[in-house]
Amino acid sequence: MNPQLPLAMSLRPELTLESYVAGANAQLLQALRELATGQGLEQLFVSGPAGSGKSHLLMGTVSAAQGAGHSSAYLPFEELARLSPEMLDGLDQLDLLAFDDLHLVAGNAAWEEALFHLFNRAREKGRRLLFSASHGPSRLELELPDLASRLSWGGSYRIQPLDDAGREALLLEQARKRGLKMKPQAASWMVSHCSRDPRQLLALLNRLDHASLAARRQLTLAFVREQLG
Template sequence: MMKMGKQKYTGEIVPAQLSLSVGLRDDATLANFLAGDNQVLVAHLQQQLLTCDPQYLYIWGKKDSGRSHLLQAACHASGHQDLRSLYLPLRDLASLGIELLEGLDELDLICIDDVEAVLGQAIWEEALFHLFNRMRNKQHRLLISGNAPPQQLPTRLPDLASRLAWGLIYQVQPLDDIQKLAALQLRARQRGLELNDEVARYILHRSPRAMRELFRALEKLDRASLSAQRKLTIPFVKEAMRW
């Protein structure tokens, strides 16, 4: 069972299995996503929320690329547009069965994460194909992410493969070290922390480079700073992180 979180839609059409709620991370917003080389992708994502054009977006990237962040951010942003949305991380929810897709075409936006987790399974591929068609017929928004471009996914149903390749496709470009520093400082500002360049570089060099690990380090430092009532300096970071 997933942790309860803010849910943008709780209407009765959502299957009983989803009454447990799919949690959205509070920090997964467009405001604290450093676009880096993904400006065009973010622009199209915002356009989809405002105008439903494009109706369908497919984004892909490796683990820690930020695609899950973007899908959850789209759900958060949809609430500001009075849109009903749902985030479905299939890697976590696949065990609930295809019934969780029933009735979802009534929503304005569905964000399906880790689509590759169910591909190769005939029953899932057919269910996704029909959901895709229902969403398209109602001109509702669909945002799907995977770990590879559509042509490289292990899809067995040709009709679904063609649907996944339909529309705009973007690779989420990873951040370089300079952009990671900027992302770390952006997240620090969102938390009300002062993180200067020198301390940010020290964290980047000592922590694992994956963004989720950098943000975990920042979260730990935020708690430690609040508890000790101390600013983030290199000596304090060394002590708090035991580096």
């Protein structure tokens, strides 16, 4: 194993478990906190559509594990799928492995076999495993039945979408992290009149960030309506 490779999959420091707006996902969030600190289940599987926050949760879990002194790596298949499956060799030396977007290699025999063997080595050593995908293990159309079976061993959670209050909280939290002063009425208006898709809302917030900087204005309801209405 190239010892630098797991470290090269960089984390985004703002994506922590604390900054995740849980909504109806409080039980999942608690399970991830326990996984990161060596408590609770040894394996978790998180599923949800694109934009539901899977990467945020996996990065946050790895950050929490590292903060607790556990060696860990965030491993997104969006990047890994371009590499050889041999890069998994030796990763069982780490305390926690978090594999993001597993569906991207479903049906790839070489990757599935490499994951199967890594899974066995990691479990034999008591390592902790975290997976995310668009769907749960039974719906991934994996070619290797034994891998599908092992992915079902631990806890499995489906990310529940945010309600309107959660979407507003997400906007306010992201604005705060950007150093923006956003009025709650402005966040409420965006959810009601612009979009309920978290990714689109954050894209609009990025647009407002640039506009407020140029105009030297706070994100009041009047300013937001002027920019987006």
